[in-house]
Each structure stands twice: as C-alpha cells, then as structure tokens.
Amino acid sequence: MNIVNMMWAGGSPYMSIHKVHRQVLSHAGPDARISNWLLLGSGLCCGLGSTREWHMPPRALKGRHLWRLLRPWLRMRLRKALAEAQAEVVLLDGVGVARLVLPLLQQIPNVRAKVLFHGKTRLTASDIRLLRTLPAERLSIAAVSHTLAEALERDLGRPVQTLRMALDPRAFVEPLLSREQARQALALQPGNGQVLGAVGRLVESKGFEMLIEAFAKAAIHKPDLQLAIIGEGPLHAVLQARIDELGLAGRVHLCGHREDLQQLYRAFDWLLVPSRSEGLGLVVQEAVMADVPVVCSDLLVFREQLLDTGGYLPIADQSAWAEAIERCSVPGATALAARQRQALAPEQAWQAFQNGSQSLLRG
Known part of the structure; x- marks a missing residue:
C-alpha cells in the first residue's frame, strides 16, 4: 500500500501533529510505502518513509485574493506527483490541507483520502460541502478525541471516527x-x-x-x-x-x-x-x-x-x-x-x- 502523508510543514511548531501522524502511520503494516509531503517550508517530519518539501506559496495555499488563481496549478502538480507515487491512500492534516487536495481527488478515482482533525476547527459552509463530496468508501474522517469527533459529526452530518491518540x-x-x-x-x-x-x-x-x-x-x-x-x-x-x-x-x-x-x-x-x-x-x-x-x-x-x-x-x-x-x-x-x-x-x-x-x- 502506497501512502502519502500530506502536512503543512515541519519543525517544532508542528511537533505534536507530527507525533500523531507518525503513530498512525506506524500501524500501516509491513507492506506500506510511506512518503511525507510538506507543503510549506521544511523541517523534521514523521520519521517514517521519505520526505518531500514542496515550498508552496502560503497565500496560494490559503486561496486569498488573486493568489487563488494559482491553486489549479498547484493541484495539477500534486495530481502528477500522486500518479508518479502510485498513491493509494492520502492522509491529510486537517481541513486546511483537505481544501487543496480533495477537489483534485474527484478526478483520481483510485485514491482514498483520510482527513485527520487535531483540534477544534471552524468549518465554513464550503468546507462542509467539500467534506460531503466524496463517498464514504473514498473519504474517511477521523478526530483525535471523542469530544472533537462528536462536534465534527454534528457539523458534517456524516460519520467521524474517534482515533484518540495514545502512546505505547x-x-x-x-x-x-x-x-x-x-x-x-x-x-x-x-x-x-x-x-x-x-x-x-x-x-x-x-x-x-x-x-x-x-x-x-x-x-x-x-x-x-x-x-x-x-x-x-x-x-x-x-x-x-x-x-x-x-x-x-x-x-x-x-x-x-x-x-x-x-x-x-x-x-x-x-x-x-x-x-x-x-x-x-x-x-x-x-x-x-x-x-x-x-x-x-x-x-x-x-x-x-x-x-x-x-x-x-x-x-x-x-x-x-x-x-x-x-x-x-x-x-x-x-x-x-x-x-x-x-x-x-x-x-x-x-x-x-x-x-x-x-x-x-x-x-
């Protein structure tokens, strides 16, 4: 199984998020091939598999003002890279990364998406529509606590898995x-x-x-x-x-x-x-x-x-x-x-x- 773990960036500000993703990915199984993609900046990542730094423009990622015109180009780059990586599963760091990636997955039917929420998130109406777009067999949503999962379920109207982070x-x-x-x-x-x-x-x-x-x-x-x-x-x-x-x-x-x-x-x-x-x-x-x-x-x-x-x-x-x-x-x-x-x-x-x-x- 080829897994692409997509995150914002590396380094100490994201340490706790990387820790969660590392623990999740450590249970992918012996046949898993893992690639970590940092969309912004550089730094240490999950410690599993390879790491690729994209250095994407922050304003383009967030889709602000005229920078949003670059988003189709960013998605085209990602789509090509996912095909080259023969990705079967993408693990996405929250709704911010999902906003960029989920629209392009509608055109790649063989890739399944997993969106992992780490904290309370204010979902917009367009976020809710986006997270309802892909069917359950192609999109799974999980949250790191039962409290957060319940809140997301109420907002989204679709199941959210509780994946309460734990350590050995x-x-x-x-x-x-x-x-x-x-x-x-x-x-x-x-x-x-x-x-x-x-x-x-x-x-x-x-x-x-x-x-x-x-x-x-x-x-x-x-x-x-x-x-x-x-x-x-x-x-x-x-x-x-x-x-x-x-x-x-x-x-x-x-x-x-x-x-x-x-x-x-x-x-x-x-x-x-x-x-x-x-x-x-x-x-x-x-x-x-x-x-x-x-x-x-x-x-x-x-x-x-x-x-x-x-x-x-x-x-x-x-x-x-x-x-x-x-x-x-x-x-x-x-x-x-x-x-x-x-x-x-x-x-x-x-x-x-x-x-x-x-x-x-x-x-």
Missing part, C-alpha cells in the same frame, strides 16, 4: 529520566523545593500568561516553588518580560523547545495544563504515564481522558489557579497520580489506538 506505555516509560537527572537537564535550581511544570507552544490558547500571573500570587506563600514551562512560540518575549516585571526570574523558567521532552516529565511534581481549548492535549497522557499528577482546565477533552480525577479548574480563572497552586503538595501527588493512571488506562487506550489506526488506513 512501555516504550514511553523506558527512557524517562529520574527526578534529579531531568531537573539537571533543564538547569533547574537544585534543592528539595517543588517544581510545577507546563508544556506547550507559547501561544494564547495555552493559557501560560494567566498561569504566570496565578503563580505569582501563589508564590508569595511558597518561597521554594518553581515553575518550568517547556515549549517555544511567538509569546516568548512577552512572557519573559512579564516574568521579569513580577520579580520571578530564577523561579519561572522558559525552557524553550526540547527534543527530549518525553524524557523530562519527572522533573515536575505536578503538571499544570491551563489551556483555553485543545483537540486532545497529549501532554496530559504523557504526564500521567510518568506518574506526575495533572491539574488542568475544565475541558471536555480532558474529562474524556481523566474522568473525575482531573483536578479541573475554570478556564482562565486566575484566582482559582492561584489557589490550586498553593494546594499542590508532594504528599498528595502520588495518590492522585495513581488514580489518574487508572482513569486513563494507558494500556487499553494504546490497544484501541492501534486498532483504530489500522482501521483508518486500510478501511
């Missing part, structure tokens, strides 16, 4: 660093003080601005407390300036993007996830499998994973988060982590993900 628990746990090793790798201050962690792109939807303000309130009463935020993004300078203004330099650390993120979770006594919205929030699963308890925003997608064990807090409620940070205690962490692991059931989730990935690609 044994493979994840094996390379984890110890508490001391992970803290050393992150250059955190030595000592027995608590370290709270947060992971994600430095963008507004992750809620890190609010988290820093809440930490500042709580830290007055907990002088040994530290906060380490792993991730990079456009808000880095803004967040660092606010950290300095609050006098938190040396206590709140912007650790940047880390390729070794999955090894570092045990640096944290607690993981804080203050997201305003999420398609899945894979960091929740990763923390729980590392035996780190999670406090997170009250989002349906988090309740889907942690049931009633999530320590849920109102979205963007600075006072509630400050109070929760003050309550974080090492003695209560171990028991909560155990309950969250039981709720997540990572072994069963991994098996369901493997089965779902095979069903998606071969269905």
Whole structure:
C-alpha cells in the first residue's frame, strides 16, 4: 500500500501533529510505502518513509485574493506527483490541507483520502460541502478525541471516527529520566523545593500568561516553588518580560523547545495544563504515564481522558489557579497520580489506538 502523508510543514511548531501522524502511520503494516509531503517550508517530519518539501506559496495555499488563481496549478502538480507515487491512500492534516487536495481527488478515482482533525476547527459552509463530496468508501474522517469527533459529526452530518491518540506505555516509560537527572537537564535550581511544570507552544490558547500571573500570587506563600514551562512560540518575549516585571526570574523558567521532552516529565511534581481549548492535549497522557499528577482546565477533552480525577479548574480563572497552586503538595501527588493512571488506562487506550489506526488506513 502506497501512502502519502500530506502536512503543512515541519519543525517544532508542528511537533505534536507530527507525533500523531507518525503513530498512525506506524500501524500501516509491513507492506506500506510511506512518503511525507510538506507543503510549506521544511523541517523534521514523521520519521517514517521519505520526505518531500514542496515550498508552496502560503497565500496560494490559503486561496486569498488573486493568489487563488494559482491553486489549479498547484493541484495539477500534486495530481502528477500522486500518479508518479502510485498513491493509494492520502492522509491529510486537517481541513486546511483537505481544501487543496480533495477537489483534485474527484478526478483520481483510485485514491482514498483520510482527513485527520487535531483540534477544534471552524468549518465554513464550503468546507462542509467539500467534506460531503466524496463517498464514504473514498473519504474517511477521523478526530483525535471523542469530544472533537462528536462536534465534527454534528457539523458534517456524516460519520467521524474517534482515533484518540495514545502512546505505547512501555516504550514511553523506558527512557524517562529520574527526578534529579531531568531537573539537571533543564538547569533547574537544585534543592528539595517543588517544581510545577507546563508544556506547550507559547501561544494564547495555552493559557501560560494567566498561569504566570496565578503563580505569582501563589508564590508569595511558597518561597521554594518553581515553575518550568517547556515549549517555544511567538509569546516568548512577552512572557519573559512579564516574568521579569513580577520579580520571578530564577523561579519561572522558559525552557524553550526540547527534543527530549518525553524524557523530562519527572522533573515536575505536578503538571499544570491551563489551556483555553485543545483537540486532545497529549501532554496530559504523557504526564500521567510518568506518574506526575495533572491539574488542568475544565475541558471536555480532558474529562474524556481523566474522568473525575482531573483536578479541573475554570478556564482562565486566575484566582482559582492561584489557589490550586498553593494546594499542590508532594504528599498528595502520588495518590492522585495513581488514580489518574487508572482513569486513563494507558494500556487499553494504546490497544484501541492501534486498532483504530489500522482501521483508518486500510478501511
């Protein structure tokens, strides 16, 4: 089976999306030949198969103004390349890539499309018409959480497969660093003080601005407390300036993007996830499998994973988060982590993900 995995670009901003696609494609079977196509820019991709960089004009891809006149030419190039690759299946990264690719697939009847949604998407009327165009035997739609799949089904009026992203628990746990090793790798201050962690792109939807303000309130009463935020993004300078203004330099650390993120979770006594919205929030699963308890925003997608064990807090409620940070205690962490692991059931989730990935690609 020849599979073309079509994505926007590579590099750290797309790391979580690439991780999902890599895990899905790893279950394509021994006979699969995989080619990854990056439509924009360059960078690391899924780590499976070959990678081709297209360097398409961003405005043409988005179809804005006169640039939309280039879209037929882009589709012609893609159509020729799909024929040369003898593609049988195309895995598309969300509705943005689907807008470009699905119209040309109407002219290539032997290619099946799989559109994978990673987060909440505002579908236009033309998007809905497009995603209803191909019949079910040629187009499958999947989402990385049940919450997201239900929302898409309501909008589209056609079935959407839940493909809740999961990781192999044994493979994840094996390379984890110890508490001391992970803290050393992150250059955190030595000592027995608590370290709270947060992971994600430095963008507004992750809620890190609010988290820093809440930490500042709580830290007055907990002088040994530290906060380490792993991730990079456009808000880095803004967040660092606010950290300095609050006098938190040396206590709140912007650790940047880390390729070794999955090894570092045990640096944290607690993981804080203050997201305003999420398609899945894979960091929740990763923390729980590392035996780190999670406090997170009250989002349906988090309740889907942690049931009633999530320590849920109102979205963007600075006072509630400050109070929760003050309550974080090492003695209560171990028991909560155990309950969250039981709720997540990572072994069963991994098996369901493997089965779902095979069903998606071969269905």
